[in-house]
Amino acid sequence: xxxxxxxxLTRIIFAPxxxxxxxxxxxxxKLAAISMFIxxxxxxxxxxxxxxxxxxxxxxxxxxxxxxLFDPFxxxxxxxxxxxxxMFSYNPELSYMPCVIFILIMYREMSQNFLRMxxxxxxxxxxxxxxxxxxxxxxxxxxxxxxxxxxxxxxxFVPEFFGTLKIISLVLFIISLIFSYASFTDYLLHFGKILKxx
Numbered sequence: 001x002x003x004x005x006x007x008x009l010t011r012i013i014f015a016p017x018x019x020x021x022x023x024x025x026x027x028x029x030k031l032a033a034i035s036m037f038i039x040x041x042x043x044x045x046x047x048x049x050x051x052x053x054x055x056x057x058x059x060x061x062x063x064x065x066x067x068x069l070f071d072p073f074x075x076x077x078x079x080x081x082x083x084x085x086x087m088f089s090y091n092p093e094l095s096y097m098p099c100v101i102f103i104l105i106m107y108r109e110m111s112q113n114f115l116r117m118x119x120x121x122x123x124x125x126x127x128x129x130x131x132x133x134x135x136x137x138x139x140x141x142x143x144x145x146x147x148x149x150x151x152x153x154x155x156x157f158v159p160e161f162f163g164t165l166k167i168i169s170l171v172l173f174i175i176s177l178i179f180s181y182a183s184f185t186d187y188l189l190h191f192g193k194i195l196k197x198x
Contacts, residue, residue, distance in 0.1 A: 004057035004067060007049040011074040014046040015081040022085040025154065032090050032154035040147060046078055047140055065125035069116055072128060076109045079139045086146040090154050096146040096169045101177050108180045115187060119194050126191055131183030138179045142172035 001009070021039040025032040053071060057063045083105065086097035119126050128136075146169050152158050159165070 002057075002062045002064075002067075003060060004053040004055075004062045005070060007053035007056065008067070008070050008074045010049045011046050011078045014042065014049075015078045018043055018046065018078075019081050019085060022150075023088070025090050026088060033156075036147075036151040036154050040151065043082065043144070043147065050075065050136070065120070068125040068127045069120060072116070072132070073113065075136060075139075076113065079136075079143065080106060080109060082143045082147075083139075086143070086150070089150055094153065094166075096149060096166070097173055098170070101173050104177055105180055108184050112184055112187060115191060115195065119191055122194055124191070124194065126187065129183065129186060129190070131179075131186040135176070135179040135183040138172070138176040142169070142176045145169055145172055 018039060021035050021042065024030075025035045050071070053067070057067055080102075083097050083102050087095050087099055087102060089095060116126050149162075149165055149169055152162065152165075
């Protein structure tokens with residue numbers, strides 16, 4: 001396997017590991033703070049592999065149609081996994097990712113993957129566009145912000161204005177949702193004709 005694809009595969013493998021790290025304290029009532037100290041650098045490295053796979057693909061001339069499909073697939077696996085985690089908290093009364101936003105984002109990502117599959121059948125590999133990259137940046141920002149809030153909860157450093165911080169989290173997820181559909185619209189405008197041909 002090419003070096004770039006190994007980094008991409010890392011995101012797919014790390015996604016369920018992050019999920020387990022996040023939920024162990026919720027399932028057991030133990031290791032709340034420790035789970036965050038492990039999960040945060042773990043997720044940072046997972047996201048960093050998105051840069052590494054592109055870097056090595058260009059450096060070693062490994063850019064391929066397979067990589068153009070594999071990379072966004074790994075992104076979807078990682079981000080949907082983390083977003084599903086943020087619908088829950090160590091504090092059972094809290095949630096950062098509203099269920100309806102998660103479902104709408106999941107619809108977008110599944111539709112985008114379907115478009116990529118149809119395009120691949122036609123011999124067209126849809127690479128990430130600027131709108132898609134901006135969407136991914138918002139996913140990362142909103143995800144790490146929610147993880148920051150959950151860290152406050154699990155370490156017991158919850159400030160009096162935590163409600164305001166939580167509202168900011170909601171706003172970030174709403175912006176992520178808007179970015180996701182704006183970028184999907186851009187993909188449809190450029191590649192939607194592939195669907196019309198079916």
